[in-house]
Amino acid sequence: NAGVTQTPKFRILKIGQSMTLQCTQDMNHNYMYWYRQDPGMGLKLIYYSVGAGITDKGEVPNGYNVSRSTTEDFPLRLELAAPSQTSVYFCASSRDRYNEQFFGPGTRLTVL
Amino acid sequence: KQEVTQIPAALSVPEGENLVLNCSFTDSAIYNLQWFRQDPGKGLTSLLLIQSSQREQTSGRLNASLDKSSGRSTLYIAASQPGDSATYLCAVKGSGAGGTSYGKLTFGQGTILTVHP
Numbered sequence: 001n002a003g004v005t006q007t008p009k010f011r012i013l014k015i016g017q018s019m020t021l022q023c024t025q026d027m028n029h030n031y032m033y034w035y036r037q038d039p040g041m042g043l044k045l046i047y048y049s050v051g052a053g054i055t056d057k058g059e060v061p062n063g064y065n066v067s068r069s070t071t072e073d074f075p076l077r078l079e080l081a082a083p084s085q086t087s088v089y090f091c092a093s094s095r096d097r098y099n100e101q102f103f104g105p106g107t108r109l110t111v112l
Numbered sequence: 113k114q115e116v117t118q119i120p121a122a123l124s125v126p127e128g129e130n131l132v133l134n135c136s137f138t139d140s141a142i143y144n145l146q147w148f149r150q151d152p153g154k155g156l157t158s159l160l161l162i163q164s165s166q167r168e169q170t171s172g173r174l175n176a177s178l179d180k181s182s183g184r185s186t187l188y189i190a191a192s193q194p195g196d197s198a199t200y201l202c203a204v205k206g207s208g209a210g211g212t213s214y215g216k217l218t219f220g221q222g223t224i225l226t227v228h229p
Binding site for chain 2: 040104
């Protein structure tokens with residue numbers, strides 16, 4: 001099993017550009033999450049999903065959108081990139097709300 | 113609102129020393145607590161998961177304890193090695209009824225551990 005995979009690994013965007021961060025898991029997990037990690041800070045939850053077709057906001061959802069059309073995929077969309085969105089983005093999944101979360105390797109995004 | 117604090121922020125020890133990392137949380141309504149390791153520029157690796165009904169979990173040289181009523185957890189690393197050098201993150205999974213807290217992880221800021229030969 002590959003676990004949780006994320007693409008791309010690195011990306012530089014200009015202000016106002018848009019992009020989609022991809023996340024795929026092959027563990028048949030129902031729950032999926034997007035976090036961002038800023039230097040010296042803990043991870044903050046952006047959005048989460050409890051199953052295909054069901055998503056909800058986390059702590060810091062502004063400027064982002066998500067969709068969950070399949071169990072495996074949970075893409076994160078940035079519509080109008082801003083410098084404040086410069087961060088490392090992690091996708092995670094878990095079987096349900098009780099079990100441990102498994103994390104992907106992250107996407108390092110810089111907005112200039 | 114759940115808040116998680118990790119002490120110390122950084123720790124440097126000689127190889128072979130036993131050490132303790134501390135984690136405290138403000139809301140005892142949790143499903144579980146998870147300890148992670150993060151190497152520079154890498155993702156998070158799950159080390160130990162303690163359910164709210166458990167007192168401790170062990171994996172090799174690692175032992176994590178949980179005192180839910182006092183809002184504290186410790187990660188004990190025995191006989192530390194240079195390969196243990198990393199950032200250690202503590203995270204609690206809330207059981208609150210609020211939509212943004214239900215089942216999500218709240219992270220501490222981490223402890224940066226350096227084990228020197």
